[in-house]
Each structure stands twice: as structure tokens, then as C-alpha cells.
Amino acid sequence: MRRNLVVSGLAVVAAACLAGRASAYEVIAVPDGGTLSGTVKYDGTPPPPGKIEVTKDPEVCGKDKTSPLIVIGQDNGLANVVVAVQATKGVKMEAPAQNPSFDQKTCEFRPHILAFPAGSTIDVTNSDGILHNIHTTSTVNPSSNQAQPKFKPKIQIKVEKPEWPISVKCDVHGWMSGYWVSQEHPYFAVTDATGSFKIADLPPGDYKVDLWQEKLGKKTESVTIKPKESTKVSWTMGGK
């Protein structure tokens, strides 16, 4: 009991720290911003793609599925890596013109990793027309657990505070997994199928950059951004 109290106390402190950090971001004019772009590659021989056993609704889900937990493309390009600059000041984060979309199609979450500005409302859609269930596990924002039958084509979930990664599962189809990444500033990206990413308008300076991949964990890199220049990096994760 006592231990529980201590643990929940720590959780409160951790949440307070995160909230405090959220308000620390300072909006400034960035007339001479630089761009960070490049690739994240898998270091080593890529493991064979994992297979998923479809145990339910194969007529909609398909019979053979490839695991999304680690996706490696041409030239070892590593997809679905969150790249987040540890920036404390910069341009104002604009709300997306359209709500970020998170679809369920052939019993997969699309996109697998959805990154967005904190305060966004996520449009969760169901293209499959069968019962899915959107189940997020948050520690800073409220978690959400809602059935999405076919007569409910859209569920909207607002994610108010910065927090990542937020795990998303479907309780109907146990293999369905994804992550939401809610950011406090605009300096983040998710690598595409070739492992590429681009982040613009960074104030010149030295930065730490967090890389996160769900299977390979977290890694921090360093980079210097020069005024109005494009800095290209080639980073690696995993392997060994």
C-alpha cells in the first residue's frame, strides 16, 4: 500500500515535470533557420520481416501479414523512426490544417506511427467495416478505450498534452499496434519507407536529437544547425 503511494507520487512528479517542460518552449522569430535532413539506417544485416498470424476476420484482414514492429527498406533505410530535436525555442507550432488521420484498414493502423502537435484532434476512422477497438495507453493524457463498429465510421480523440510514445492497440485483433507521438514544438519527423526525414526552420545552434524506434529503443545524436543552411546527417540504429 505504502509502496503504491510512493509509486503514484512519483508518477505525479514525472507528469508535473513533463507539463513543466511543455511550457518551457519559447516562441521566437526565426529569420535565419536551417534545415536538418537525412536518413536513419539499420546498422547490420536486416532481420527477416516478422510474420503475423491472422486469427480473426481473414476475409477483411488478409491471411498473410508482415509485422510492422521493424520495417527496413532499400539500402537498410529504417522506417517509422521518430526523430525529435530537443529544441527549447523556435517557431510557433501551427495547428494542422486538417485533423491528423488514423485509419484502420485491412486490420492495420495507418499510419503505424502518427506524430502531431499537442492539442490536435485525431480523426480515427474505420475503413474495414468490421468491429475494431481503439485503445490508447497514456500516462500524461487520458487513455481512451472505445469500440468502433462499422456504423461508427469516425471517432475523434483530442490529445491535449505533449506525450510520446502513446501505445495504440485494438483489443479485437491482438496484432494491431501503433503509436501516437504528441509533440510540444514543430521540430519532429517520422522516417519514411526509405528511412528519410526532414525538419525545417530550426534556429541555428547545437542540438541533441532523440531517435526512437519501438523495437530498437532510443538513441540520442548531436547536430549543429547553421543559418539558412541545410545539414544532412546519416544516422544508424540497432544491429550490432
Ligand SMILES: [Cu+2]
Ligand atoms: Cu481491430
